[in-house]
Amino acid sequence: MSGDNDGDVTAQLNARGDVAVVVPAAGAGVRLGPGAPKALRLLDGEPLLVHAIRRTASAPSVRMIVVAAPPADVDAVHALLSPVAPVVVVAGGAERQDSVAAALAVVPDDIGIVLVHDAARCLAPADLFERVAAAVREGADAVIPALPVVDTIKEVSADGTVLGTVDRSVLRAVQTPQGFRAPVLRAAHAAAADLHTDDAGAVEKLGRSVVCVPGSDFALKITRPLDLAVATHLLTLSS
């Protein structure tokens, strides 16, 4: 296994770009049901990861992409993605944040903005990457794409009794890519003692502010089989 793909850590897209994108793709996809690791499952005949990287690479600000793959699949993922875009592939870890940390470790210090993007959000469009990167460039430490919550949300007890109705106007559903000033993300990962489900959560624990930009319906996360059906339909729409 070649941890940094024989030293091609200089694998570049747009040399004038100021953004590195870290792509955690090492999850098993348990909720999708039995089969290959989620990033390698097919959507319209192509692995989710291919869809994700094609869109990531088409964002003009992106200089470098680092993918964290299932450890057994590092070389296969590199071979799969090489025709799509120049990428560095590293072995992911047991938890998502371990995978992000492994990929972040090979991002050079001279790249000032790091986006973290789940391979499972494989239809996130290039303009979403640009919107997030632009907000970091304009001065934010951390930026998340977010959508209003459409369902009525209830707080319930362990036995299913409703305790109250939550004011959904102050709630947001959060997506990736999430964008960070690179030193802020590195500090958040170094300080993270507990598991976090998104990287902005680790930045919040540092006491730094995180700001929202509008998310995209196309950035839905493929989690359960129904999501694959929705994504198949979204592919027929322009994205």
Ligand code: CTP
């Ligand atoms: N991920 C990762 N390393 C892990 C776990 C998750 O890189 N150890 C990645 C997944 O590949 C995915 C993203 O983190 O792109 C979001 O995770 P999730 O949607 O939960 O994917 P899985 O963990 O694969 O799915 P499940 O929880 O159903 O097993």
Ligand code: MG
């Ligand atoms: Mg998971």
